[in-house]
Structures are given as C-alpha cells and as structure tokens.
Amino acid sequence: MQEMECSLLRPPNTSATVEADMVRTVSAWRYRAPKHHYGQGMSERHHAVDQATLAVTAGRPPRTPDAPLNTPIVAASTFVAGGDIEYAREGGPTIAAFEELVAQLESVDLPTPAQAVAFSSGMGAADAILDLVPLGGRVIAPTTAYTGVAARLRELGDRGAIELDLVDISDTASVLSAIDQPAALLWLESPTNPLLERADLDAVLSAARTRGLRSVVDNTFATPILQRPLNSGADVVMHSATKALSGHSDLLMGALVTSDADLAESLRGRRTLLGATPSAFDAYLATRGIRTLPLRIERGQQTAALLAERLAAEPSISRVRHFGTMLTIEFGKDAQRADRVCNATRIWVHATSLGGVESSLERRRRWPLEAAHVPDDLVRLSVGIEAPEDLWRDLHEALQAT
Numbered sequence: 191m192q193e194m195e196c197s198l199l200r201p202p203n204t205s206a207t208v209e210a211d212m213v214r215t216v217s218a219w220r221y222r223a224p225k226h227h228y229g230q231g232m233s234e235r236h237h238a239v240d241q242a243t244l245a246v247t248a249g250r251p252p253r254t255p256d257a258p259l260n261t262p263i264v265a266a267s268t269f270v271a272g273g274d275i276e277y278a279r280e281g282g283p284t285i286a287a288f289e290e291l292v293a294q295l296e297s298v299d300l301p302t303p304a305q306a307v308a309f310s311s312g313m314g315a316a317d318a319i320l321d322l323v324p325l326g327g328r329v330i331a332p333t334t335a336y337t338g339v340a341a342r343l344r345e346l347g348d349r350g351a352i353e354l355d356l357v358d359i360s361d362t363a364s365v366l367s368a369i370d371q372p373a374a375l376l377w378l379e380s381p382t383n384p385l386l387e388r389a390d391l392d393a394v395l396s397a398a399r400t401r402g403l404r405s406v407v408d409n410t411f412a413t414p415i416l417q418r419p420l421n422s423g424a425d426v427v428m429h430s431a432t433k434a435l436s437g438h439s440d441l442l443m444g445a446l447v448t449s450d451a452d453l454a455e456s457l458r459g460r461r462t463l464l465g466a467t468p469s470a471f472d473a474y475l476a477t478r479g480i481r482t483l484p485l486r487i488e489r490g491q492q493t494a495a496l497l498a499e500r501l502a503a504e505p506s507i508s509r510v511r512h513f514g515t516m517l518t519i520e521f522g523k524d525a526q527r528a529d530r531v532c533n534a535t536r537i538w539v540h541a542t543s544l545g546g547v548e549s550s551l552e553r554r555r556r557w558p559l560e561a562a563h564v565p566d567d568l569v570r571l572s573v574g575i576e577a578p579e580d581l582w583r584d585l586h587e588a589l590q591a592t
C-alpha cells in the first residue's frame with residue numbers, strides 16, 4: 191500500500207468561538223492537550239538528566255498552579271473541533287503523555303528527542319510498519335522472530351504482499367550479504383523471543399543506513415534501559431509495551447519510536463486508518479508502569495543473573511540462556527518434564543507473556559505456532575521483582591519434585 195500522509199486525513203482548522211477560547215485559556219491542560227505540552231520542560235533539559243530521572247519526569251503535565259501531577263485519563267472519543275486532535279483514533283492527551291515518555295527514554299542519548307506513536311498492541315505496531323512496505327517489497331527478517339510477527343510476515347509473504355527473506359540475525363555476515371540486495375525493510379528483533387539471539391546492531395544498522403534501507407528493531411526484550419537501537423542507526427524502535435514497559439500484565443499496548451518526523455507522521459497515519467489506537471485508560475496504566483521501569487529492570491536483571499548461574503549447575507538442565515530479565519532452560523529433550531516443572535511451581539506463574547512484576551514461565555512449544563527450531567523442551571522464564579531466594583527455592587523445589 192502507498193504511504194499516505196496523515197495530514198491528508200485531517201480537516202482544515204475550523205475557527206473557534208470567543209467563548210470556547212476563554213475556556214481553553216483557563217484550563218488548557220484539561221481540554222486541549224497538544225502533544226508538546228507533556229514533558230515540555232524535560233525536553234528542554236533533555237541532556238541534563240539521567241534516564242532514571244526521565245522515567246519519572248517525562249510525559250507529565252506542565253507545572254502550572256492546580257495542574258495534576260499525573261496526566262489525567264481523558265476518556266473521550268471526540269474532541270471539540272479546531273485543535274490538534276479531533277477524534278480519538280488519532281490519539282489523545284493520555285496517549286500523548288505515554289508517547290512522550292517512551293520517546294524520551296529511547297532517545298536519551300540523541301541530540302534531539304525522538305517521537306513515539308502508541309498502538310493498541312505490539313502486533314498493531316508491527317503491522318503499521320509492514321503496511322508502509324510497497325506491494326511486493328523485499329523484507330529481510332530474522333528466522334527466529336517472535337512467533338506472532340513471524341506468522342504475520344509469512345502470511346504477507348504467502349499472499350505476495352511482500353517478498354520475505356529470512357536470515358540468521360546473529361550471523362552478521364549473512365545479514366550484511368542480505369542487505370547488499372535491494373530491499374524495502376530490514377526487520378530485526380534483538381534479543382529474539384525466545385532464543386535470545388542477538389544481532390550486531392552497530393554493524394548491521396549502519397550498513398542498512400548507508401544503503402538507504404529502512405530498519406526496525408523490536409526492542410521488547412531489552413527495553414530502552416538495556417539497549418537503545420536509535421543510537422546504532424535504527425530508523426524505528428518497536429515495543430510490545432504489553433511486556434516490561436508497562437510491567438504489570440494488565441494491558442496490551444505497542445509503541446514505535448523514530449527520530450524521523452516524516453516517518454512518525456506516516457506511522458500515525460497508519461494507526462489512524464488501521465484503527466490500532468490504544469485506550470486512554472491503558473495509556474495511563476502503561477505510563478504509570480514505566481515510572482518504575484529502571485528499578486524493575488535492575489532488580490529483575492540481578493535476580494536473573496543469580497538464577498542463571500544456579501540453573502547452569504543443575505545436572506538435569508542441559509542448556510541455560512540468559513539476557514537481561516529473561517532466561518531459557520532446556521531439559522535434555524524431555525518436554526514432558528519441562529511441562530511438569532511449569533506446573534509444579536507455586537510462586538512462578540505458569541503463563542505466557544513476560545516482563546511483569548510477577549515471575550512467569552512456560553514451555554514455548556506448547557503453542558502450535560511456535561517455530562520448529564525452538565527446542566521442544568525449552569522453557570522461557572521471565573524474572574520479576576520477588577525476593578530472589580524465594581524464586582530460587584520455588585524453582586529448585588519444582589525441579590526436585592518432578
């Protein structure tokens with residue numbers, strides 16, 4: 191499909207009445223919330239503060255007397271005509287606060303803040319990017335991408351909407367050679383879900399940039415706390431905000447972040463037309479969740495490192511992989527044992543998804559869509575913020591009991 195400018199979708203500004211203008215002047219933050227109002231002060235001090243500070247301060251309403259500290263949940267499907275946002279499919283003030291926050295975290299090291307576009311799920315965000323690929327355009331993607339994205343790419347490939355070229359993203363030479371042929375999009379996920387494979391982002395993204403090839407990095411597993419692909423030259427960073435960003439397993443959301451203003455506009459246009467706009471309530475919860483992201487990642491990462499070390503010493507575990515707050519373990523090809531362990535824990539929750547405050551685990555191949563190259567006995571663990579020794583004891587007891 192052709193790229194369509196979002197601005198084409200918008201009506202020309204209508205003139206407001208004097209009365210309406212007075213209302214706006216008195217309570218500007220309440221009725222009119224142009225995107226730039228949120229986090230405006232912090233944008234100016236972009237370089238001066240640490241990412242941990244931005245996590246708390248970005249995306250707040252301006253500090254005017256009586257203003258709330260937190261961006262309110264603006265529950266409105268439509269807005270009084272004449273402003274930046276007319277209809278909630280285009281976004282809204284609560285969503286704009288989330289976008290400001292995510293953009294600041296991903297671009298903390300860049301000279302100017304990036305822009306983020308929020309979606310109703312990670313898959314909605316992925317689809318917006320894929321929708322910008324011209325019909326039949328070649329897309330280079332990981333052989334081991336997240337199963338939902340992989341399925342969508344296959345579907346588009348099978349129906350001829352894209353030409354799909356799968357590469358092992360941990361093999362830099364293969365990626366570089368794939369990039370040498372003309373392509374419309376380089377899709378990276380690093381680390382991958384669930385195999386935790388990593389691309390050499392500096393090498394492949396700078397090569398893509400040199401060739402004028404648009405690149406996307408799914409940064410869901412690393413989060414902007416552990417990795418910021420815009421620094422390495424990515425055009426777009428993608429998130430399933432359902433996971434660690436929001437961090438409480440209580441919503442579905444996605445986000446795209448880019449420093450390219452035209453691309454951000456195109457992605458907003460995709461969101462408006464495809465209809466994958468999040469609700470104000472979810473955006474509020476996600477913003478609230480991100481306030482503690484640095485602390486949650488720090489804690490989860492420390493615990494995951496401790497568990498990785500102890501699990502590697504377990505005789506019945508044949509392989510341990512580890513990145514950030516994520517682990518995978520294998521049980522010497524014994525998938526039934528893997529299932530028994532998942533069902534035997536009492537603190538770890540046997541559930542899909544990841545990145546919540548609660549630790550969870552699951553055998554990935556229980557999902558029919560999961561790729562055949564993921565070992566049948568592989569259990570993915572997402573480490574939360576519970577006491578590390580409680581998590582270890584629970585896991586150890588489950589291992590001994592099964």
Ligand code: PLP
Binds near residue numbers: 432444
């Ligand atoms: N990308 C990765 C790495 C994921 O793990 C997921 C979901 O598990 C997605 C994208 C899709 O996100 P969502 O479930 O929010 O649509």
